[in-house]
Amino acid sequence: MREGLFLKKNVEKWKQYQFNQQADPDETAKRFTELVDDLGYAKTFYPESRVTRYLNGMASRIYLDIYRNKREPGSRILRFWKTDLPLVNYKHRRELFWAFIIFTTMAIMAAFSAAHDDSFVRGILGDGYVEMTEDNIAQGDPFGVYKDENRMEMFLRIALNNIQVSFLVFVGGLFLSLGSVWLLFVNGVMVGAFQYMFFAKGLGWDSVLVIWIHGSLEISAIVISGAAGFILGNSILFPGTRKRIDSLKVGAKHGAMLIIGLVPIFIAAAFLEGFVTRLTHMPKALSISILAISFIFIIWYFVIYPMIVNRRSQSPELS
Known part of the structure; x- marks a missing residue:
């Protein structure tokens, strides 16, 4: 024809x-x-x-x-947690790695500095907080700060604060990732100085078993928020074959997905800090179990499970 x-x-x-x-x-x-x-x-x-x-x-x-318009099997929310978010984690595993390295390096450097300069901890945490902690230690209740506030009020305040801090770390990526780097630096130094203060007074492992009940999730969330900020910043710095504005849209979407995925972790960390951390005399086995479950969950969901989902996916990389 x-x-x-x-x-x-x-x-x-x-x-x-x-x-x-x-x-x-x-x-x-x-x-x-x-x-x-x-x-x-x-x-x-x-x-x-x-x-x-x-x-x-x-x-x-x-x-x-x-x-x-095809009706997808199951819930879109379920798909977000089972597939979409893990694929974003896998695609941006390098950003997550570097956020972890920066935060951990700053914390170690802060502890090293505190060990060689008696005024360093006070300079970072403030005289008021250090003196309050020393008073609590003298009274035989070194972690009494976690018992001073109403449980529910503490839970709500900490949850909102964690979300705010994480969002700021993420948005800091708009400044070519430098904002996120700076906030990871600041938080890493604070954690390092804070933790060394207890080790210097012979309460190091006791503090780990108490403070890291909530800190394992809380600090992990800050590190992951830093990775979200790097995703945002790198989308501006390295657009690849996309137009810069299109690259920014994709980076903002993927970073926002990470932040949304952290919301349950913020809530869980705030719950633990408000209701569980104050139980400073709980059996060590229970404390260790909570710590282990928290760390295993973070490593599994944000590192191991994304690799599994990626292998199952027809498309090895999320566009």
């Missing part, structure tokens, strides 16, 4: 498909099937024709419409 005859025979049908959108899924599927047949014929006999390109574009649009 000549191309002109082929065009004359089908053009009215194609115009109807193009300009008259069909809501009925069965009719849409029928149109797609007919267009694929026409496209196959055109590719065979007119491979370089504008008709072929036209049919290819229209078939692609209908295909995307079918799968965009």
Whole structure:
């Protein structure tokens, strides 16, 4: 069949498909099937024709419409936690690694500095906090600060504060990642100085068993927020083949997904700090169990499980 005859025979049908959108899924599927047949014929006999390109574009649009509106099995929320977020974690595993390295390095450097300079801890944490802690130690209750406030009020205040800090670390990525680096630096130094203060007074391991009940989740969330900030900053610095604005949109989306994924962790950390950390005389086995469960969860969900999901995925990298 000549191309002109082929065009004359089908053009009215194609115009109807193009300009008259069909809501009925069965009719849409029928149109797609007919267009694929026409496209196959055109590719065979007119491979370089504008008709072929036209049919290819229209078939692609209908295909995307079918799968965009296709009812997905299960809940979108469940898919977010089972697939989407782990794939984002896997794609940006380097950012997570560097956020961890920066934070940990700063904490170690702070502890080293505190060991060689008696005024360092006071300079970081403030005289008031150090003196309060020393008073609590003298009274035989070194972790009494966690018992001074109403449980529910403490839970709500800490949850909101954790979310705010994490969001600031994330948004800091807009400053070419430097804002996120600085906030990881500040928080790492505070943690290092804080932890050394208790080790210097012979309460190091006791503090680990008490403070890190909530700190394991809280600090992990700050590190992951730093990774989200790096994703945002790197999308500006290294757009790759995308336009910079398009790269920024993708980076903001992936970073925001990480922050959303951290919300349950913030809440869990605040609950532990408000209701559990104050139980400073709980059995060591119970404290160790809580610590182990927290760290195992973080490592599994943010490191190991994303690798498993990536291997199962048809697409090894999330675009």
